[in-house]
Amino acid sequence: MLLAIDAGNTNVVFALVQDREIRARWRIATDPRRTADEYAVWLSQLLQLEGYDRSDVTGVIIATVVPRALHNLQVLASKYFKTDAVIAGQGSAQWGFALDVDEPGNLGADRALNVIAGHALHEGDLLLIDFGTATTFDVVDYQGAYKGGIIAPGINLSLDALVTAAAKLPRIAISAPQGTSVVGRNTVDQMHIGIYWGYVAMIEGLVARLKAEVGRPSKVIATGGLAVLFERHTDVFDAIEPDLTIQGLAMLWQRSTQSGTHPGT
Numbered sequence: 001m002l003l004a005i006d007a008g009n010t011n012v013v014f015a016l017v018q019d020r021e022i023r024a025r026w027r028i029a030t031d032p033r034r035t036a037d038e039y040a041v042w043l044s045q046l047l048q049l050e051g052y053d054r055s056d057v058t059g060v061i062i063a064t065v066v067p068r069a070l071h072n073l074q075v076l077a078s079k080y081f082k083t084d085a086v087i088a089g090q091g092s093a094q095w096g097f098a099l100d101v102d103e104p105g106n107l108g109a110d111r112a113l114n115v116i117a118g119h120a121l122h123e124g125d126l127l128l129i130d131f132g133t134a135t136t137f138d139v140v141d142y143q144g145a146y147k148g149g150i151i152a153p154g155i156n157l158s159l160d161a162l163v164t165a166a167a168k169l170p171r172i173a174i175s176a177p178q179g180t181s182v183v184g185r186n187t188v189d190q191m192h193i194g195i196y197w198g199y200v201a202m203i204e205g206l207v208a209r210l211k212a213e214v215g216r217p218s219k220v221i222a223t224g225g226l227a228v229l230f231e232r233h234t235d236v237f238d239a240i241e242p243d244l245t246i247q248g249l250a251m252l253w254q255r256s257t258q259s260g261t262h263p264g265t
Contacts, residue, residue: 003057003081004249005073007064008110009133012073014043015243016052017250022243024050032068036075044080057081061253063088063109063245088113088249092256098145107146111138113248118221119144120251121241125216127207128244129237131224133157137206139214150206155199155226162191176232200234207236 002017007030015025026046028034044054060077062085064070070087077085086093088109095112097119110130118128119140126140128149134157137150153161155174163171172191182197184190211218222230222237223244231240241247 001052001056001058002250002253003060003077004246004253005060005062005064005085006110006113006245006249007062007066007069007073009065012069013246014046015246015249016047016050016057017246017253020247020250020254022246024052025243025246030066030069032066032072034069034072036072036079039072039076040080043076054080057083059083059253059257060085061088061093061249061256062086063113063249065108065110086253086256088252093252096252096255098143100145101148108136110245111136111149112146113245113252114138114223115140115144115146115248116251117241117244117248121244121247122219122221122239125214125218127210127214127218127220129203129207129220129222129224129227130244131155131222131226131229135203135224137210139210139218142216150210152202152206155195158199159195162195174226174229176229180233196233200230203230204234204236 004015004017006013010030011027012030013025013027016023047053060081060083062073074085077083089095089112097115099107114128114130115138118126124142128138128140130136133154135152135154139147139149141147159174163169172188177192177196182193184193207220219238220236222240223242227240231237
């Protein structure tokens, strides 16, 4: 069974994958100072709660956009799962698609994995939207080449900036509004409208501009924990793939296994 680890800016996601099916997943706040021993204690208990044991894990693959977190995750794999982790984007786990951009080495691992999984699961030109710490828009052509994209502040980041900079504004939870009115009658309603409908307008506007620039029909795929938050109030998404990054990790692992060069084979 594969342990796929996606270390993002906000959370580290651990997923057990078997035959590309996600059997269990857990997340913990990203902290580069967290040691392998701390991860192991936390993860061992969660594995047991799901009916698994550390010995069930036969391979580990790691993707990270937080370089300082990588070492302790590698130690976790070697010390507690008795295997050398495969690192996404390195060695036998190279991305395997064309990067038609000015700075190909700067593409985040999570976005690269979304490209791999998105192209494998959907035909044609794609616009991939990932709702994470940042909201990213990635353009993938029908051959699977990465053509570039957009990085925008994530909705939580936008709300945090608003509350931090304006002393009298309260901290609110991000949720879909009950109605469709954009005329707020009180401070909290006005904040909800500004954050939520403002974000919907940004998504729809940027997707329209991207489609016009691509010039061919493009399928819009959304991923990330907050993707479902917007599904009810916009028809811009053609599909929602909540686990696109983890699916990309599983596909990359399978490809590296077939190459016969990584330590797990």
